[in-house]
Amino acid sequence: MISIVLSACMSCKKFLAIDPPKNQIQTSEIFENDQAAISTVAGLHSFMVTASLYPANGGITVFAGLSADEILNTNSDPDLDGFTTNNLLPKNENLNTNLWSDIYKAIYHANAILEGLDHSTAISDKTRTQLKGEVLVIRALHYFYLVNLFGDVPLILTTEYQINQIASREAVSEIYQQIIDDLTEAKTLLTVSYPSTGRLRPNKWTATALLARVYLFHEDWAKAEEQSTEVINSGVYSLPTNLSTVFQPSSSEAIWQLVRDNNNTSEGANFIPASGTTRPRYVLTNSLINSFETGDLRKTNWAGTNIVSNPMPATTYLYPFKYKSRTATQATEYYVVLRMAEQYLIRAEARAQQNKLTGLNSAQQDINVIRTRAGLSNTSASDKNSLLMAVMKESRIEFFAEWGHRWLDLKRTKTADAILSIVKGSNWQSTDVLYPIPLAQIQLNPSLHQNPGY
C-alpha cells in the first residue's frame, strides 16, 4: 500500500515536470551563445524604434518640442495639449507610457543584458566587450533624457524588482555621475568601427559624442571641449554641404542612427501631412519661423509648407520636414540620434565658456562651420555673451524639431522662464521646466514624490 502511494507520488512529480515554453528561452541559455546574446541587444535596439512616439522614436521630439516654443499641435488631443500649454496633468498618459514607462523598460532590458553578460562564461570576450559597451551607451542615453525631463529620478542598475520597486528619486548629480561613468567605460569597451553595417549600433565615437553632450550639460566645459574635439578630429564624420542628405541613411554626418525594419521613422509619419492641402498635425511656431535669417538653407530644406485654402482665407502652415518619407514598407530613412553638427556647437559653447572666443580653435570658428553650411555669412558675435547667444540661436535652428534640443537648452541655460513666459503667457510657471512624475507611478511607489507645482 505504502509503495503504491509512494510510486504514485513519484509519478506525480514526474507528471508535473513540464517543458519550458517553446516560444521562449531561459536566460541561462541565452548567455551561453554569442548569437543569442547579440539578439538581446538587437531586441533592445528594435524596442527603441518599434513604437511611435517612443522616447527614441519621435516621442521626445514631439513632447519636448510642444513644451518649448518650437511646434504646436493643431488637432485637439488632451494628452498633447498638456505639453503645449505647459499644463501637464500628472495622469497624462503620454507622460506615463511613452516617456517614463518605456524608458524604464529599456533600462530594465539593458540591465538584464549587462547582468547576463557579467555572469556568462561561454561568450567570447570580443562579443562581451562590444555588447556591454553598446548597452551602456543605450542606458546612458535613456538616463540622460529621464533626468532632463523629470529631474531627480530613481536610479535603477539591476533587475532586482524587490529593491527597484521602492527605490526613491536620486539627485540629478548622482544620475549624471552614473551616465558619465557608463559612457567613460563604454568608450574603453567599444571600437572605432561600427559593429554592424552602417552606423546603426554604437561605436566608440557614439559614446564620446554623448559624453561631450553630458559634460556640457554638467557644465564641465573643458571636458566637453575635449570629448567633442575627439569626435570632430576622428576623421570619420563630416558635415555634408547638401542639407537634404543630413537625414539620409548615407549621411556622412550621422554618428548614431537607428533603423526601423520594414518602416521609416515615426517623426516622418507624425510630421509630414497626409496631403498637401490639409492643416498639418504639428506646425512650426511663429517665433521659430521668425528666427530664421533670410537665406537660411535650413528653412528651405528642413521645413515643409502647406497652404490650406478651405476655409478661406487661405492659411500657410510650416511643419518639420527633416525626414522626407511618411511611411514605407522597407526602411529608406534612418532615424538620426547623434550627429556631427551638435559636436561643433557643443565645442563652440564650451570654448566660449572658457573664453576661447575668436581666432583659431575658438567658439566663433565652430559657429561659423555651422553657419557656412546653412548658407549664411559668418557670425558677427565676438564677445562671450553674444557668442553664447549665437550658439543658442544656431542650436535652436539647427536642431528644431529634433530630440527636444530646444527644450533642454532653455532649461539648462535657465532662460526658459524669461523666454517661455512671453510665448506661453499666463499658462507658464517656473515649475513647468520639470514634467510631473506620472500619477500612476506615484500611486504604485510611495517613495516617489511629485515635482513642485503639480
Add this chain to the structure above:
Amino acid sequence: MQNALLLQDSVVVQPVQSIFTTTGKNHIFIKGLITMKLIVLLTIVACLQANAKGYAQTINLSLKDVALEKVFKEIEKQSSYHFIYTKEQLASTNPVSIDIVNGMITAVLDICFREQPIMYTLQEQYIIVKKKEEKKRADPIEAPLISIGGKVVDEEGNAIPGATIALKGSTIAVASNDNGEWRLEYEGKFAVIAISSIGYATKEVDVTSKNYFIIVLSRVINKLDETIIIAYGKTTQRLNTGSVSKVSSEEIRKQPVSNPLAALQGRVPGLVVTQTSGVTGSSFKVELRGRSSLDLGLSRNDPLFIIDGVPFEPGNLPTNQLVTAANQPGNTGAGGLSAFNSINPWDIESIEVLKDADATSIYGSRGANGVILITTKKGNAGKTKLTVNLNSGWSKPTRTMDMLNTQQYVAMRQEAISNDGFVPNVNAPFGNGYAPDLLVWDTTLYVDHKELILGNTAVSNDVNISLSGGNSQTQFMISGGYHRENNVFSSDLSDRKASMHFNIYHSTIDKKLSVNLSGFYSNDDNRLIQKDLTQFINLPPNFLEYDSSGNPNWIQNGIPISNVGLGYSTVPAAELLKTYRSVNDNLLGNLSINYSIVKNLAAKCNFGYNQFTTDEVSVVPKTSLNPVSNELASSNFGNGKSKSWIIEPQIEYSPTIGSGRMQILFGSTWQERTTKSETISAMNYTSDLLLNSIAAAGSITARNNFSEYHYSAFFTRLNYNWKDKYIVTASGRRDGSSRFGPGSRFANFGSIGGAWIFSNETMVKEKVSFLSFGKLRGSYGTTGNDQIGDYKYLDLWGSAPRGYQGVPGLAPSSLFNPNYEWAINKKLEGAIELGFLKDKILFSAAYYRNRCNNQLINYQLPSQTGAESIVQNFPALVENSGFELTASVKIVFAKDVEWISSALITIPKNKLVSFPGLASSSYALNYEEGKSLSIIKAWKYKGVDAATGIYTIEDKNGDGQFNDADYVVSGNTDPDFYGGFQQIIRYKGFELSLFFDYRKQIGRNYLAALANNHPGLAVNQPEIVLERWQKPGDIASVQKYTSTYGGPAAFGAYYLTNSDGIYSDASFIRLKNLSLNYFLPAKWFKKIHVDNSRVFVQGQNLFVVTDYKGSDPETQNILVQPPLKTIAVGVQFIF
C-alpha cells in the same frame, strides 16, 4: 428473456388457447381460467428469475403461524416457482402453519390455500394468486371487470415503492410494491388513474387504451429533495452539509439569453454577475462571495467552471486576442468576448454554484473563488420524446442618456469660447477659440448620433430540437440548436451559433456496470466590428456620418473631423467597414464508467476532454481609412487553441455502519492542458480584395505563444449519515501544479462539514408540528488558487516584435519569481434551513467568512522595475463575510391557482484585515487596513465654486497643494446588498413568472467620462450638463464650460475626475425577466401526436428603476453599449 417481459409499455391482449406462453415479441398472453373475462396479470415480474429446474422439485417446510407471504418467499427460495400476487390480495389471508418434508408443490400449495379467501393456479413455474370467485356475474349489463397493472419509476428508471395508484372518481386505490409494481382491478367505468408519491409530482394517466403502464414520476414537488449536483456526486438540499445553490433548466429556459452566465444574474445568493457591455457576445464579470484578489488582471476572482465533470478550459477569460467592439474603450488587448457564449443555454439541465469549504475543498487548489458546475441534459426512460422549440426576439439597449441637440450644442460651444476669452475662429491653433464646427459647419443640421448608433432593433431567432428516450437500461438524448442574432449597430453584423449535444447512458441488467457518454460541440460565428460605436455618441450633432455619396464622412465643408473635438481619428461609418469576425469551436466530451465490484463498493472513472479554438480575423479595408491619410489596408489574424484532458479514477465504498450510511470516496485527478496562440499582423495591402490572404500583405509581423500545464491530485471524502439526523462530511486533497517552481509544487487542502436535521428528532416532530424541516449546518476548510498563468517561475526571454537589421531580437518576457508558493483560503460557514407547513414555506440563512492570507497575485509594480507586475505572494489578509438569506412560499388557492413567491438577499462585507508594509507598498494609495478592497480613495469633491464656477476639491492637509496626501476614503463600490425576488403564478394552463434583480451600490456616474472631454469642447454632452455654472453666485452641479485643455477649468475637470464626485448612487431594481407560458390543451394537437405544447412570451431586462446619473447602472459607462432589453415569443411542441 422473461426478465424483460413486462417492461414493455404497450401490451396487446388477446384471448388465446395456450395458457401461458411467450412470443418472439415478448408479449404475454394469459387466459383467465375462472371466467371468460379476460384478466391480464401483469405484476411483479421484473424480479422473476426463470431458471427452469423442472417439476421434480420437493419442498421442506416447517412453519407455525406465519404470514402467507413469508411462506411464498420460502417456497420461491427452495424452488424455481414464482408467485404472482399483490399485497392487497394477501391482506385478508390467514396465517399458515405447515410441516412438510419432501412435499410436492401442489401438496404444499393446497395446505397454504386451505381456508383462504384466495385461490391459485399453477402454470409452468408460475403460481398465480387469484381472488376466490364468490358469485357469478349474472347481469350482463353490469360493467366488465378490468384488471390493469404497471410499474412506477423515477426519471432514472428506478422503481418507486409505496406510490399510490388511485382510480379517479372512486375510492379504489393500491400501492406499488418494492419493485414499483402494482395491479388494480375495477369495474370498467373509470378512465383515469392518479399516481402519487411523496417527493414526486402527481401524474394522471388515461387507462382506457391499454392494460400495462410504465409511469415515470418526476421528482419536483419538494425543493428540499431535488437532486443537487456536487463535486464528484449528488445530494439533496435536505441532506447536504455544504453550501450549494442551484439554478434549474426551468429558470434558465425562461430567459431569452444566449449566454448561460446571463441567466444567473440575481438568482444565486453570494454571486454577482455583471454584464460588461451590451455588445453581442460580450463578457460577464463573475464574483462569488466578494472580491478576494487584488489582482483584477491575471488571476482575477473567477470561480472554477466545470461542465459535466470537465474543467471548461477558457473559463471566464476573454477568448479574443484582437480588439473587438466588445472591448472596453481604450482597451487594446485581449478582452471583451465570453467563451460561455458558445454554450447553448438549452442544453443545460442545471447550474450549481458551490460556495463553502465543504462544497469546494475537494477541488483543492482550484476552488478558492468557488466552483460553478454546469450539467447538461440527459435522456429519460420512457416514451421517445421529440421536443421542438422555436422563438424570436427583439432587443434594444436598456437605458441611455439624452444628448444635446444642435441648438443646445452650439450654445454650449459659444458660451465656452466666450468663457475662455476668445472669439470663434478657424485659423488659430487648437484651444484659442478654434471652432470650425460653429463657423464652417451648418449649425442648423441636427444628427442624433445616439439614435443612429443605438436606436436600431436587434433581432434574434432560435431553434432547438431534441430527441430523448430509452428504457431502464439505456437512455439517450440528442439535441441540436441554432441561434442567430444581429447587432444593434447594424443588422449586417450577426452572431450565429450552431450547437449539438448528446448523452448516452447504458447499464447492464444487473446494474453492475454503467457507462455514460456525453458531449457537445458548438460553433459560434460572431461577426462584429472593431470598436464599440457607442463611443461616438458624442460626435458634434451637426456632423453628418455619411457624405453625399454615402461614404464615411471625413471632411465636412473642408474641415476634417480630425480637426474637431477630441481629434477623432475615425468616424462610425468607417468603423462599420472595419469588420471583425471570431469563430469559436468548442468541443467537450465526458465518458464516465461505473463498476460495482461488490455490494457497496464501486469503482468509477471519468475521462474528459475539452478543446476550444478561436479563429479571429479583423480587417481594415482601404475604404474605411481616411482618404487623405495614405494609410494602406491591413488585416490582423488571431488563432488560439487550448486542449485539455482529464482523467479521474475513483473508488467509492458505501457501507452501512450502525444505523447510519457511510460513503467513502478516494480518487485522483490527472490533467494536462496545452494552449497555443498566434497573432499575425498583415499590413500594407494594395488591394481590398485580398485582405483575408496573408500572402498578399506588404509586410507581416507575427507573434505566438505556447504554454503547458500539468496538474495532479489525490483526494478523499468521507460522508456519514446517521438516520438522516446527523450528517458529517470530511474531505481532503493533495494537489500538485506545474505552475509552481519545482520546490513548491504540492499543497494540501481539507475541510469538515456537518449537519443536524433537528426536525427528524422525535421531540421536535411531536412538539413543533408546524416545522416540517429544520437543519443546522456548518463547515470549515481550506482551498487554494493556482490561476496565475504558466511559467511565472522561469526567467524567460521571448522574441521581440521586430528584429534589428535583420537580426532577430530577444526581449525579457516578464519579471520572474522562483519562490512563490500556494495561497490558502480559509472558509467558514454556518447556516440554518427551515421548512414550515409541510415545506410550503422554506427559509434559509447562512453566514460565511472567507479569509485569504498570503494570496498569490500578480502584484503591481511601478514601471521603474521595468515591468507592470510580478507573480508573488501578497502579505495581506483579506476577509469576505456576509449573510445570505432566501425564502420561498408556495400557496395553492382553490384548485387551479398556485402562487410561488421567493426572494433572496445577500449582504456582503469585504475587508482588508491587515496588510503589513502597506504604506511602503505599491498599494499604499489604493487600500486601507480595516476597509474594503473596493474603497473609493480619492480627493473629496466639494462642488462647483459659486464664485469661479470651477470644480473644487478639499485640501485636506491645508498645505495649498492638491496631491495624494489629500486623499480621503469615501465609501466603496461593493454592493451593500443585492439579490432577486420572483413571483410565479400558475392558473390552469397559464404560468406567469416575474423576476426582479436588485442591487444597492455606489458606482461611477457620467461625470467619470468627462475626464478628457469636459463640456465646452467640440464634443457633444448629455443634456444633464445644462445645469452648469454661468455667473458668479450660481449654485450648479456642472462647472462652467471651457473650450481648452489649459487653464483652471481644465484642471477643475481633472480634480473632479480624480475625486469622489464621480461616484454616486447606482442602485437599481430591474425587471430581469418576465415569462408568460400557456400550455395549450392537449386535445388540440392530439391528431398530430403532440403530447405537450406551449406558447410563451419572454422579456429580459424590460425596465430598470434607478436614480443613477448615467446610462445603465450595470455597465456604468456612457461610452459603452448598455445591456439589451429583449422581448421574445416562441412555441414549444413535445411529440
